[in-house]
Amino acid sequence: MRGEPVVILLVEDEPAHAEIVRRNFQGFRLANRLIHVTDGEAALNYLYRRDEFRDESHSPRPNLVLLDLRLPKVDGLEVLRTMKEDPALCRIPVVILTTSAAEVDLVKAYEYHANSYLVKPVDFPQFISLMETLGYYWLAWNEFPYEGV
Amino acid sequence: MAGADLEHSLVKPPGPPRQRLPLGLILIFAFLCAGIVSAGYLYYHGYETSHRQEVEKQLISVGDLKVAELAQWRKERLGDGGIFFRNTAFSTLVGRYYYQPTDLEAQRELESWLSKVLAYGQYDRAFLLDPQGIERLSLPLQPERIASVISQRTPEILETGAVAFQDFFRDDQDQRVYMAVLVPIFDLPDGGPPLGLLVLRIDPEQYLYPFINRWPTPSQTAETLLVRRDGSDVLYLNELRFQKDTALTLRYPLDRQELPAAKVVLGEKGIVDGTDYRGASVIADLQAIPNSPWFLVARIDAAEAFGPLVAQLWVMIFLVAALLFCSGAGVGFVWRQQNTRFYRERFQASEALRQSEASLQRAEAIGHLGHWRLNLANEQLSWSEEMYRLYGIRPEDFTFNYAVFTRLVHPEDRDDFDQTTLAIQKEGTALFAYRIVRADGEIRYVSGTGELERDPSGKVVGMFGTVQDVTGLQQKERELQEKNAELERFTYTISHDLKSPLVTVKTFLGYLKEDLAHSEEERVEQDMGYIHGAADKMTQLLDELLEMSRIGRVVNPPVRVELGELAQEALNMVAGRMAEKGVEVLVENPNVLLKGDRPRLVEIWQNLLENAVKFAGDQPSPRIEIGAQERGPETLFFVRDNGLGIDPRFQERVFNLFEKLDPRIEGTGLGLAMVKRIVELYGGKIWLESKGLGKGSCFWFTLPQAVLQAREGVSK
Numbered sequence A: 001m002r003g004e005p006v007v008i009l010l011v012e013d014e015p016a017h018a019e020i021v022r023r024n025f026q027g028f029r030l031a032n033r034l035i036h037v038t039d040g041e042a043a044l045n046y047l048y049r050r051d052e053f054r055d056e057s058h059s060p061r062p063n064l065v066l067l068d069l070r071l072p073k074v075d076g077l078e079v080l081r082t083m084k085e086d087p088a089l090c091r092i093p094v095v096i097l098t099t100s101a102a103e104v105d106l107v108k109a110y111e112y113h114a115n116s117y118l119v120k121p122v123d124f125p126q127f128i129s130l131m132e133t134l135g136y137y138w139l140a141w142n143e144f145p146y147e148g149v
Numbered sequence B: 001m002a003g004a005d006l007e008h009s010l011v012k013p014p015g016p017p018r019q020r021l022p023l024g025l026i027l028i029f030a031f032l033c034a035g036i037v038s039a040g041y042l043y044y045h046g047y048e049t050s051h052r053q054e055v056e057k058q059l060i061s062v063g064d065l066k067v068a069e070l071a072q073w074r075k076e077r078l079g080d081g082g083i084f085f086r087n088t089a090f091s092t093l094v095g096r097y098y099y100q101p102t103d104l105e106a107q108r109e110l111e112s113w114l115s116k117v118l119a120y121g122q123y124d125r126a127f128l129l130d131p132q133g134i135e136r137l138s139l140p141l142q143p144e145r146i147a148s149v150i151s152q153r154t155p156e157i158l159e160t161g162a163v164a165f166q167d168f169f170r171d172d173q174d175q176r177v178y179m180a181v182l183v184p185i186f187d188l189p190d191g192g193p194p195l196g197l198l199v200l201r202i203d204p205e206q207y208l209y210p211f212i213n214r215w216p217t218p219s220q221t222a223e224t225l226l227v228r229r230d231g232s233d234v235l236y237l238n239e240l241r242f243q244k245d246t247a248l249t250l251r252y253p254l255d256r257q258e259l260p261a262a263k264v265v266l267g268e269k270g271i272v273d274g275t276d277y278r279g280a281s282v283i284a285d286l287q288a289i290p291n292s293p294w295f296l297v298a299r300i301d302a303a304e305a306f307g308p309l310v311a312q313l314w315v316m317i318f319l320v321a322a323l324l325f326c327s328g329a330g331v332g333f334v335w336r337q338q339n340t341r342f343y344r345e346r347f348q349a350s351e352a353l354r355q356s357e358a359s360l361q362r363a364e365a366i367g368h369l370g371h372w373r374l375n376l377a378n379e380q381l382s383w384s385e386e387m388y389r390l391y392g393i394r395p396e397d398f399t400f401n402y403a404v405f406t407r408l409v410h411p412e413d414r415d416d417f418d419q420t421t422l423a424i425q426k427e428g429t430a431l432f433a434y435r436i437v438r439a440d441g442e443i444r445y446v447s448g449t450g451e452l453e454r455d456p457s458g459k460v461v462g463m464f465g466t467v468q469d470v471t472g473l474q475q476k477e478r479e480l481q482e483k484n485a486e487l488e489r490f491t492y493t494i495s496h497d498l499k500s501p502l503v504t505v506k507t508f509l510g511y512l513k514e515d516l517a518h519s520e521e522e523r524v525e526q527d528m529g530y531i532h533g534a535a536d537k538m539t540q541l542l543d544e545l546l547e548m549s550r551i552g553r554v555v556n557p558p559v560r561v562e563l564g565e566l567a568q569e570a571l572n573m574v575a576g577r578m579a580e581k582g583v584e585v586l587v588e589n590p591n592v593l594l595k596g597d598r599p600r601l602v603e604i605w606q607n608l609l610e611n612a613v614k615f616a617g618d619q620p621s622p623r624i625e626i627g628a629q630e631r632g633p634e635t636l637f638f639v640r641d642n643g644l645g646i647d648p649r650f651q652e653r654v655f656n657l658f659e660k661l662d663p664r665i666e667g668t669g670l671g672l673a674m675v676k677r678i679v680e681l682y683g684g685k686i687w688l689e690s691k692g693l694g695k696g697s698c699f700w701f702t703l704p705q706a707v708l709q710a711r712e713g714v715s716k
Helices: A015-026 A040-047 A076-085 A103-111 A124-141 B002-011 B023-084 B088-099 B104-119 B148-160 B208-213 B260-265 B307-367 B385-391 B402-407 B411-427 B471-517 B521-550 B563-573 B575-581 B598-614 B671-681
Strands: A006-011 A032-037 A064-067 A094-098 A116-119 B125-129 B135-139 B164-170 B177-188 B191-202 B223-230 B233-236 B251-253 B270-275 B281-288 B294-301 B369-375 B380-383 B429-437 B443-454 B460-469 B559-562 B584-588 B593-596 B623-631 B634-641 B686-690 B697-702 B707-709
Touching (some): A032 A040, A076 A103, A094 A103, A103 A116, A124 B471, B023 B104, B023 B164, B023 B177, B023 B191, B023 B223, B023 B294, B023 B307, B088 B191, B104 B135, B148 B191, B260 B270, B369 B385, B411 B429, B411 B443, B559 B598, B593 B598
Antiparallel strands (some): B125 B191, B177 B191, B223 B294, B281 B294, B686 B697
């Protein structure tokens, strides 16, 4: 697993936030690939390789999903539930990355087996620090299950 | 409908009219009656006793008087005989007359003596008999034969040598009753051979009978009888007042004990009650006459003696009856007064009851709150009037029991309902909340309380409870819940959507600082672009939120306006963007007349038009149709486009606050939410029809409280 590029699927409707994530992950030395979709439906299409994501070479199976909650078309929690209920997708770690600190969202997310729940900090250094920690943790230290099939 | 009657009967006067006399009055009446009757009786009894004593006294005094006089009379008669007894002169004369028939002087002298005795008036005839009882002289001079009774008795009298009485006898010559004084005549004053017997005959008709018959006071029936014993009979000696020819002929056996005459002969004395020879009831005084075989009976008919008593009795009875009637009337009057008061009070009570019943009904009608009562003994359920109104049922249509009642409950709530009923039985009280299906099929929400009813001994006899129609409340509650949900969604989205640009601004300010330090101009430009965009977005969000909050709060005066005008105004506001895309617009039925807050109404079409333009996509000939249609009683408005269309899966969500289907499209996700709120303000609803992506979409909505009238017609 080490040395192989880590595929990260970023589901984020706010372009600015997507840009923040991209900048942080670009700064990371490890070889990785960040794929960005802007709504829940697109995320599911990617995961199930539907429509424009039919081609596997352009849409590799992600090792990690960074998921916002309030998304157009299909809600983030819905995407999470669909993934965790599907045996083929349930092992992919899902990190919730959202501005919402609402208790309902937290509870729902963990009920649906989210692997982590992060609230975007309003403060710049904190946000950067979170991004770095997130990168180290998930990209350097975390062991992903072998996805042979 | 027994149950309903039970409830309604409360307004009628309860029970049958009261007939019972109060015990106190009955007692008073009874005491009065007893007092009056016993006073009457005592008075009468006293009067009777004294009257009887009076009568007895009178009888006794008459009896005493007569007895004394009779005794005296007898004594006098014997005394008369004594004049001639052992009278030497008379004896000499009798001797001369007997033995010297020629001595006419002696005869004359003898006649002179005897004439003097007869002249005295007590004797009607004098006889002179020889010792053989042969008549020698008879005065007055008309010849008459001596009664054989006397002539036979002559030797006996001469033997005894004393003056004797011949009691009443019947003369065998003239068949009349006489009595006589018998005087033996002897030759010598101190004895010697008897010369003969002087008989002084008494006619009782002359003095004795009238004397006996005389009564000292006027009376219809009073009389005195003279009787003597004759063998085993009682013999009447005088002529009676009410029967003739009784002297020496009327006799009764002594065992006729009811006869006062028999009683006196047998030795009884004093006052007795009995029945006389006529069979009449009498009261009598019995006395024996001394030195004689005679007895005297002084009697008077009880009917006469007690006649005044009977009259007195009738007076008493009348008096007592009158007093009884008066006291009865008095008690009756008191009772009537009491009854009148009782009925008046009862009328007032029933009137008060009726009023309070009416108030209860009115209160129930106003509050839509009915009450019921379940009799556990017969499972009968009774309802108040409001209950029937609540259930939309007429009382005469149903006979209620628990089973029928349960059928009125909404099928889904029946189990709950049964559980609650059980809870009442177990806990004593419980709350109901269920739906009912009215007779007309309408479903209504009701809630209520039920509790057990116990009799004074604590035994459970039924249940009582209230039912209130809370459909209105339920609706309000649902609306409130919806509003709350919206508010929650609102705060949630605020916290998310407002925070989101803030995160952007802060983060890119951080980047900007770094990039300026590193003089990376390209990155600086990019950073500032993001910051700018986020700031713009926040401004727009805040503007629209403000606008949104004004809906339903800030209201312009309502005006009449046609659909065409509203559409035109909205079109003017989005004209720039429409011209950009070359959109063709068609307005149908522009004459539909509306009335309402004009700027607010314009916002509906404005937002829908903006939406349509936004999602026109790359349609080469975009077209938007605005119009209205009559469908049944409703006027449906529509805004139709031939743009991108909306996936049916998301059609519900488009009206949500801050809901955006495509993040790349400008806007905050407030536009359609705002339209929905305005539509709802006018009591309408909005929905979306779209066959899917690329097939265009059509927003339909109604504005019931704004539509005045709809007119046909198309204008371009």
